[in-house]
Amino acid sequence: MSEDEVADGAARSGSAETGRRRGGARAASGRRRSSHSMAAVVAEAVALLDEAGEPGLTFRALAARLGGGVGSIYWYVSSKEELLERAADHVLADVVAQTAHVGATEDPVAALRELAIAFYAATVHRPWLGAYFLQDTGTQPNGLTLYDRMGQQLMRLDLTPRQRFDGVAAVMAYVVGVAADRGQDPPPEVRDGRVERDAYVATFRAGLLALDEGDFPFLHHVAEEFAAHDDAEQFRAGLDLLLAGIRLQAGLPS
Amino acid sequence: MSEDEVADGAARSGSAETGRRRGGARAASGRRRSSHSMAAVVAEAVALLDEAGEPGLTFRALAARLGGGVGSIYWYVSSKEELLERAADHVLADVVAQTAHVGATEDPVAALRELAIAFYAATVHRPWLGAYFLQDTGTQPNGLTLYDRMGQQLMRLDLTPRQRFDGVAAVMAYVVGVAADRGQDPPPEVRDGRVERDAYVATFRAGLLALDEGDFPFLHHVAEEFAAHDDAEQFRAGLDLLLAGIRLQAGLPS
DNA sequence: TCGGTTATCGAACGACGTTCCATACGCTAG
DNA sequence: CTAGCGTATGGAACGTCGTTCGATAACCGA
Numbered sequence: 358m359s360e361d362e363v364a365d366g367a368a369r370s371g372s373a374e375t376g377r378r379r380g381g382a383r384a385a386s387g388r389r390r391s392s393h394s395m396a397a398v399v400a401e402a403v404a405l406l407d408e409a410g411e412p413g414l415t416f417r418a419l420a421a422r423l424g425g426g427v428g429s430i431y432w433y434v435s436s437k438e439e440l441l442e443r444a445a446d447h448v449l450a451d452v453v454a455q456t457a458h459v460g461a462t463e464d465p466v467a468a469l470r471e472l473a474i475a476f477y478a479a480t481v482h483r484p485w486l487g488a489y490f491l492q493d494t495g496t497q498p499n500g501l502t503l504y505d506r507m508g509q510q511l512m513r514l515d516l517t518p519r520q521r522f523d524g525v526a527a528v529m530a531y532v533v534g535v536a537a538d539r540g541q542d543p544p545p546e547v548r549d550g551r552v553e554r555d556a557y558v559a560t561f562r563a564g565l566l567a568l569d570e571g572d573f574p575f576l577h578h579v580a581e582e583f584a585a586h587d588d589a590e591q592f593r594a595g596l597d598l599l600l601a602g603i604r605l606q607a608g609l610p611s
Numbered sequence: 612m613s614e615d616e617v618a619d620g621a622a623r624s625g626s627a628e629t630g631r632r633r634g635g636a637r638a639a640s641g642r643r644r645s646s647h648s649m650a651a652v653v654a655e656a657v658a659l660l661d662e663a664g665e666p667g668l669t670f671r672a673l674a675a676r677l678g679g680g681v682g683s684i685y686w687y688v689s690s691k692e693e694l695l696e697r698a699a700d701h702v703l704a705d706v707v708a709q710t711a712h713v714g715a716t717e718d719p720v721a722a723l724r725e726l727a728i729a730f731y732a733a734t735v736h737r738p739w740l741g742a743y744f745l746q747d748t749g750t751q752p753n754g755l756t757l758y759d760r761m762g763q764q765l766m767r768l769d770l771t772p773r774q775r776f777d778g779v780a781a782v783m784a785y786v787v788g789v790a791a792d793r794g795q796d797p798p799p800e801v802r803d804g805r806v807e808r809d810a811y812v813a814t815f816r817a818g819l820l821a822l823d824e825g826d827f828p829f830l831h832h833v834a835e836e837f838a839a840h841d842d843a844e845q846f847r848a849g850l851d852l853l854l855a856g857i858r859l860q861a862g863l864p865s
Numbered sequence: 866t867c868g869g870t871t872a873t874c875g876a877a878c879g880a881c882g883t884t885c886c887a888t889a890c891g892c893t894a895g
Numbered sequence: 896c897t898a899g900c901g902t903a904t905g906g907a908a909c910g911t912c913g914t915t916c917g918a919t920a921a922c923c924g925a
Contacts, residue, residue, distance in 0.1 A: 508829025534788025575762025
């Protein structure tokens with residue numbers, strides 16, 4: 358849901374960025390060639406990534422979806438790396454747009470929490486996003502915007518610049534790390550069928566308990582939690598630990 | 612250093628896992644074919660990954676390094692995914708071995724800190740490790756061991772099982788996230804030449820300051836820290852925020 | 866010595882990212 | 896209307912990758 362195309366501007370490297378017509382339903386008469394656009398290319402790339410993960414994004418598959426040839430895509434992006442960059446920035450633009458309101462009146466830490474949760478929500482069904490960020494952070498415009506937004510909250514707290522820098526970096530790293538962990542969790546078959554979900558967690562719990570308790574006392578200890586936990590809830594729990602540390606550092610109560 | 616083969620057992624899919632001779636310097640006379648071993652395959656795979664990253668690990672390159680053919684590797688591993696799994700587990704075995712002593716007498720939180728730092732140290736020069744963990748955590752033996760070790764420390768604190776579970780998950784996610792962020796940071800040319808390091812950070816700082824201060828007030832605010840920060844130090848700063856949150860939750864002082 | 870298990874080798878296949886060039890489209894000048 | 900040019904498209908072709916396969920060498924107990 359929410360597939361719109363916010364902020365396609367923010368022009369990057371000088372080459373393309375034109376191709377901006379697309380003409381809606383101009384598909385009449387004797388058109389022999391199809392017509393693309395940067396927006397369409399990026400949108401379809403995101404759709405492909407969402408459906409089949411990073412290995413699912415293929416120039417040939419993307420070309421087929423756009424109804425054209427492979428070479429055409431290279432008019433808009435110069436490599437697969439840039440395609441991934443634009444796709445990541447595209448969904449980040451949504452996060453930036455949806456969090457435009459935070460930070461004005463609230464508690465700065467609560468605002469930071471809200472930003473982190475919005476970022477997490479964007480990555481939760483997109484393992485490829487987390488995977489991408491761990492190798493190329495902060496170079497794209499909307500990534501920088503999000504980073505800065507978080508930092509602005511910490512500027513309202515009584516901290517040194519260094520503490521603010523470390524705090525934002527920690528929150529970002531945590532979100533990316535969580536986004537990474539989950540995603541491939543349901544092996545392959547639980548993705549669609551809903552009924553097998555319970556069977557899967559039961560199997561997983563059993564596998565945990567099958568380990569030698571002497572070797573893995575903790576895993577036995579938390580086997581029940583492991584089987585029953587909610588990912589989003591656990592994300593928030595860890596985030597609150599981090600934020601509690603920041604509150605403490607800033608001399609705030611509770 | 613430390614190339615031993617800890618926990619090579621834990622037999623996975625039923626096929627290989629033998630091939631355990633290697634015979635040292637039996638290279639004499641009329642040997643027409645070379646002889647490999649699981650340990651050699653995994654060790655060379657790690658070396659290849661360390662030298663050229665994940666794209667550098669190629670069945671053909673690995674075969675050339677082992678002095679054999681491509682097909683031979685498939686006798687030991689059934690896919691590249693399994694090869695990565697074994698490589699990751701191999702370096703994790705070192706972490707497990709080097710942290711065997713922690714946890715007995717110290718403060719549990721300090722012990723957890725030590726475990727996290729050891730894990731971080733193993734990933735700091737291996738971007739591929741962080742990248743791997745974000746898509747497949749906790750399924751390999753040494754990964755589970757490390758996870759359990761961390762949990763054992765929290766079992767010594769006054770927390771609910773759920774809080775312990777969330778705490779370990781948070782620390783793991785944070786480490787993976789940090790390991791992810793850094794790694795590709797020095798673009799391509801700073802990896803070898805030492806002199807250009809200062810020039811690179813200066814350029815980076817300049818790029819930060821070139822942004823509009825109205826749009827990115829925080830990035831301007833921390834531009835100096837950005838240019839001068841030490842990765843390991845920043846990792847510890849964020850980790851301490853997280854641990855402070857855990858301490859607070861457990862009712863511990865400071 | 867011999868048969869069967871264990872292990873190695875490299876050709877071959879299909880899919881991928883990328884390059885290249887021919888060609889069609891949309892516009893403006895004449 | 897048309898000639899021409901820059902913009903954009905299409906798909907064949909190249910080299911590399913992961914993976915499969917069958918031939919074959921090495922090893923080993925009888």
